[in-house]
Amino acid sequence: MGLYRRDGFRLSRTSSSQQHVQEPQVRQKTNVPKEIMQIPDFPFQDQDGPSFVHHSVVRNYLLSYTEHFNLFPHIRLNTVVKNVEPEGFPSGQTMWLVTSEDLETNVVTTRIFDAVILCNGHYTVGDVPHIPGIETFPGRSIHSHQYRKPETYANKKVCILGASWSGVDIACELSKYAEKIYLSHNLEDLKMKKLPENVQEVAGIDRIHGNTFVFKSGATAVVEEFVYCTGYQFTFPFLSKKVFISTKDNLVEPVYKYLVHTDVPNLFFMGLPGLAVPFPMFHIQAQYIVKVMDGRVKLPSSSEMREDFQREKRKLLQEGIPLRHIIKLKDRQWAYYDDIATIAGVPSFPPVIKEIMDHVTEMRNQDLITYKNYRYHVVDSENFTVDYCKPC
Template sequence: MPSSKTKVAIIGGGVAGLIVARHISSRPEDYSLTVFEQTNQVGGTWVYTDDTEYDKNGLPVHSSMYKNLRTNLPKEIMQIQDFPFKDQDGPSFVHHSTIRQYLQDYTQHFNLYPYIKLNTAVNYVEPETSATGQINWLITSKDLITKIEATKNFDVVILCNGHYTVGNIPRIRGQETFPGDCIHSHQYRVPDNFSGKRVCILGASWSGIDIALEVCKHAEKVYLSHNLTELLDTKMSDNIEHRPGINYIDGKTFHFRDGTSADIDNFIYCTGYKFTYPFMSDKVEIRTDDNHVEPVYKHLVHTDMPNLFFMGLPGLVIPFPMFHIQSQYILRILDGRIKLPSCEEMRLDYEREKSMLLQQGIPIRHIIKMKERQWDYYDEIAAAANVPSFPPVIKKIYDYSNKMRELDFMIYKNYQYKIVDKNNFTVRYCKPC
């Protein structure tokens, strides 16, 4: 007899995929679940590898993790709502290996491994419209061990393939004339390679600053090139020098937009990543120009194909707890407790929001950077799903830790936070070991 269960495919076994799988798998009587993960373990970008280009299967390395990375958010607000960290008294800003273990423990605790197909790459996803107008999905995948391909039919597809694999390389006049070593932060692993070098780092978001603070301990000089005037007065190492954006490159000489120049040995692009869905059929409209994915309703639902979901689009958010709420929102759509507007209404809603943000002066490439917009977003989708949103203490710790970061990039990760209740927290400074 054909199964009456809704067949759900999750593409990607990183944080978002695991959290969605935890909620879908909690309803085995209603859903048949398959998680496709192309590597040999769960965790996505939190799985460190020394490899920087291709993995053992000849696929592009997925992770952008570097060897010494510690989280840039306290674990007390990173933790998933129904799965706290074991060590509640330890450091707040933890090494990436701690997060990887946390995700493996999460997978074990919620018994997700039976649903996960490791070493399985998704090669093609194609929509198929039935006579009744229902969209189904044909997913062609390849077992990377046996080399066997298979095509299966699914009712729902949830894209969780991450956003830290394909680096964005902006066009700079003369960049091809630079004779030195040049990498994207995706390929960065250790700072030792830059000993005694003059290094230019383009971009001063989380990874740009973090890598600059690592590299400066080995390099002769680090030029941190960016256009963020608010960073100019922040405390950094004496051999880090702020410069505006790069005007052009002439061999080893970098000319900056303020008319100054510097001779450079190594160049690191910390210029963000591209959203990519290389396995998706051309029958699905997905535009990913300028770091923006559309047309997507509530940063989650394809406006024309409401059984196609996107996870991991918003940036400058608290991702793990956000995925926890988003997953329950998706589940409520699938079980009918959330009634989506029509496809036309969803597209209009999405277009209205986009237009409003553009009118506020937010460039399209920054729409995903939610910052202060994140709190209303959590509250909105949590209310729609009838689940708890973030307690007030999460925003308080988030704001406080960001303030400490802005005051001194060198020491903000030495603060330790402890949640007292839903409104209050304590914080103390801990000298590094």
């Protein structure tokens, strides 16, 4: 969560009031190359190294970014935000009372802020659908958020529910250890080719009887381990009930341009869109928010912002995009970046970023096992080179 005061920024790394989550020790590499994931004004140090890097490289990159821009003095660690509440003042301005607890001293503090930026992410609380009979399953079942080491699945029969990026990546990683993997999903067909030999696509799960999984096609399988790769829930447990916010069907509303609460325009959201290039998107979103707060970007009225949100929502639903997928930008991300960058008067993504992303998608569709072996080099704003490197 980022908190803004007239005397400057104050950034806080916080956990929600629901739980304090330890940093995962996931072993997978990124599924987006570092060349397009890096923040424009701070490139990764090893530009000649692998494009798909280990999670520890990304962590070190963020720490280096924080150190380089001297952000540590403005960060309060080990702090949990308990409540964020709007308060109207006689001037008509809405201020924010933010109550937080220092987890080391247990001291609770309430401070007043001019604006609040919610940056608590949406990869913590897993969305776990109920499956009839799951209570009879004697094996271990986890959400992908809890996934750590593939070795623990050695010689096991595993069912993975969900075939988006996490589901497919985990299936490929587990294939080196597990005896058999059932990749269960409700998609008509996967575009990806060349799944590992011990990975079998099956229909969605209809019900479970002990170790027997019954799929919607009528087929059955004996399963020992179960992994939900079913996405995440948006949660704002610290936000006062005075602020209306809906997260039904995984759509956060009413939020203008995925950034501004339509009714409380000094409440901002960072990083809501999914299936997007993360760090550069945050970079543009942050510049937009700063310019709104310092008055260089004038927001429409609350009613105009709400109507814009509803108009976009209706348009996407008419195009056949389910409500729960509106937040997943995919190919819509490029127009979104251009839109908010133009309004903020800042550079948008150069064309080469989309070109590399298109190439990654094409290679991933051709071969899930080898697409992370490609190494990309940005030549200029429009061109790149790529070579294939055999894995070590």
